[in-house]
Amino acid sequence: MVYAVIGLALSLYVVRIRIIAEINKEYLQVNVSKKDKTLTKIVQAVTSALAVFIVAILVLAQFYRMNKWWINNNSVGDINLTIPGVWGTILGIILIPIFTIIGLALILMITLLPTLLFNEDIYVRGLVVKKYSEEFREDNGYSTEEWYSEDYGR
Numbered sequence: 001m002v003y004a005v006i007g008l009a010l011s012l013y014v015v016r017i018r019i020i021a022e023i024n025k026e027y028l029q030v031n032v033s034k035k036d037k038t039l040t041k042i043v044q045a046v047t048s049a050l051a052v053f054i055v056a057i058l059v060l061a062q063f064y065r066m067n068k069w070w071i072n073n074n075s076v077g078d079i080n081l082t083i084p085g086v087w088g089t090i091l092g093i094i095l096i097p098i099f100t101i102i103g104l105a106l107i108l109m110i111t112l113l114p115t116l117l118f119n120e121d122i123y124v125r126g127l128v129v130k131k132y133s134e135e136f137r138e139d140n141g142y143s144t145e146e147w148y149s150e151d152y153g154r
Contacts, residue, residue: 007111014115017043022120027128050116053109 021040024032032040121130129142 003107003111007108010108011115012113014046014112015118015120016042018047018115018118018120019124022124026124033154046112047116050112053106054113074128109154 017039020036021043024036137144
């Protein structure tokens with residue numbers, strides 16, 4: 001439950017930053033604070049990392065699919081390629097936290113994958129059209145009946 005809430009909050013935060021960056025880029029044309037620029041760069045880096053992550057997943061899946069016959073047979077003669085008994089050793093004390101951090105980062109990246117589908121440009125344009133639709137209607141000479149009629153434009 002906690003993971004779902006954290007993932008949702010993180011996704012909404014990333015989307016919010018992307019929307020703010022798009023509004024600043026397209027409509028405001030004002031000096032953006034250093035904090036906002038930094039957050040925008042971080043979100044752009046995360047978005048790029050997510051795209052690389054998707055490519056890596058596809059490549060690794062194909063690698064496994066083509067080579068699973070020798071990956072599943074993970075022993076060569078008397079040598080076992082797994083690391084048995086790593087718990088409680090110095091190697092385990094070093095590797096387990098590293099692998100845990102890598103695993104948590106991968107889980108967060110998987111959680112943020114749907115944010116790649118969000119197109120902030122279309123969303124911001126929709127907000128602008130919704131907010132200023134009456135001004136647009138009046139500027140372009142549409143009557144109220146034409147603008148709000150369900151049959152108009154068919």
